[in-house]
Amino acid sequence: MNAIRTHRITNGPERDILENMLDHNRQALIDTAQGLSEPNARRRLVPSLTTPITLLKHAAAAERIWFQRFWADLTPADCDGYSDRDEQTFTVGPEESLPDVIAEFExxxxxSREIAARFTLDDTKHNPREGTVSMRWTLLAMIEEFARHAGHGDILREQIDQDPT
Known part of the structure; x- marks a missing residue:
């Protein structure tokens, strides 16, 4: 069982519900790629850079961008991986395996959970692109991001499973 898998919380403190929903969406994204062969994890079925493995790589970068760079004020060198907002967030090196990228995302x-725990939901910071954002907004934005990408992953997985060539 993965560390982020949790039982669904549907009632209780707002923060618990938000963090639980985020963890569920993290796991849902992992589940879309789990068990794929390396060629299928990298298989491009759409014109964009979107593949099962690149979705996970991008999600790991999103975690670092929002929590490590923005909330913890870390420099790119202090982050545990790529953390710039650009298309390189989808770049997976040939030496990186699907289990490596899943572990990176985890x-x-x-x-991110450790950093978020330092702040209340109402704590705010200014973001040049978004304006003033709260930790609550950040958690909701990440829920939205990972739910959207898990949907992308579901569609890719369905295509791959129908034609695993």
Whole structure:
């Protein structure tokens, strides 16, 4: 069982519900790629850079961008991986395996949880692109991001499973 898998919380403190929903969406994204062969994890079925493995790589970068860079004020060198907002977030090296990228995403998620725990939901910071954002908004934005990408992953997985060539 993966560290981020949790039982669904449907009632209780707002923060518990938000963090639980985020963890569920993290796991849902992992589940879309789990068990694929390396060629299928990298298989491009759409014109964009979107593949099962690149979705996970991008999600790990999103964790670092929002929690390590923005909330913890870390420099790119202090982050545990790529953390710039550009298309390179989808770049997976040939030496990186699907289990490596899943582990990277899980590490980034653990670090995000540690950083988020330092703040209340109402704590705010200014973001040049978004304006003033709260930790609540950040958690909701990450829930939205990972739910959207898990949907992308579901569609890719369905295509791959229908024609695993």
């Amino acid at each position: 590490r980034a998620g653990r670090r």
